[in-house]
Amino acid sequence: MISQKARYALRALLLLAARGDSTPVQISEIAQKEKIPRKFLEAILLELKKTGIVRSHRGRQGGYSLGKPAKDISFADVLRVTDGPLALSPCVSVMAYRKCDDCFEESVCAIRKALLAARDATAQILESRNLATAAAQLRRSGAL
Amino acid sequence: MISQKARYALRALLLLAARGDSTPVQISEIAQKEKIPRKFLEAILLELKKTGIVRSHRGRQGGYSLGKPAKDISFADVLRVTDGPLALSPCVSVMAYRKCDDCFEESVCAIRKALLAARDATAQILESRNLATAAAQLRRSGAL
């Protein structure tokens, strides 16, 4: 299951992606429109900023906007920031590989083989879905 | 990431599947061979028993054996017992559906669409891999 943090992040980003222009939107506005606790959202956006997913503008009339084109921000990118690796085991993670603590011989592990296939399948989906495709879906559904 | 409990469960089950016969194996033997804390394994096997994945034999000369043919126990079955639903969100879970707490309109949710595709991809893999295919891989690798 993804965390609440991930949900909030995706909702906030989708709101930014849905606005055509790139003028900054304030935390409080996002929080209010998406019903996200203000201070929590603040922390989330800060993290997203560190990885370049959003850009911030400080001071009066400040706020947040996407850090790159919506089509270049995949669901996988966002989930990796909020929830860590997509993989079901560190030993099959591409972005954050680590040997399992008590692994006998990785190349022979039957559990690993299954988890690797699962990771590849999930990553393939979550890397192909991005904020642009998601926003387009919303527009098509008449939700915007 | 899967839990430590899931790892232990899979290892224990794989040990049972690898033995051709269905004579019961004692907790202590599994614990020792797979380096799993004995008491923790006890609790895990008990849970697996409740769902029919393993069968137990009490008293002297007791122990555990698979509750059904190895080919009928998928990785998905095991992970569902130890770690809950495979889905990344309750709203896309087939086995344990639940509406997201703050969902506006499910049919329009762009986040849901992506998570649904991800669930289908993962489930497709984890339901096709089972204890028999895994044990066969081990045999082929010469690990048995």
Place this chain on the structure above:
DNA sequence: CTAATCCCTATTGACTTGATAGGAATTAGG
């Protein structure tokens, strides 16, 4: 200069995870 805004660190309560403890219930074998 000042008010609005993002930035940063710390803290909190509830829950989950991994593990341990102790003993009750059951059963094979003598």
Place this chain on the structure above:
DNA sequence: CCTAATTCCTATCAAGTCAATAGGGATTAG
């Protein structure tokens, strides 16, 4: 029938994670 071996059950624990909150510092438009 007795006993030793085994599973079954409940309770407990420490450490970690999650979701949220608090307070104030840094920055900037007007």
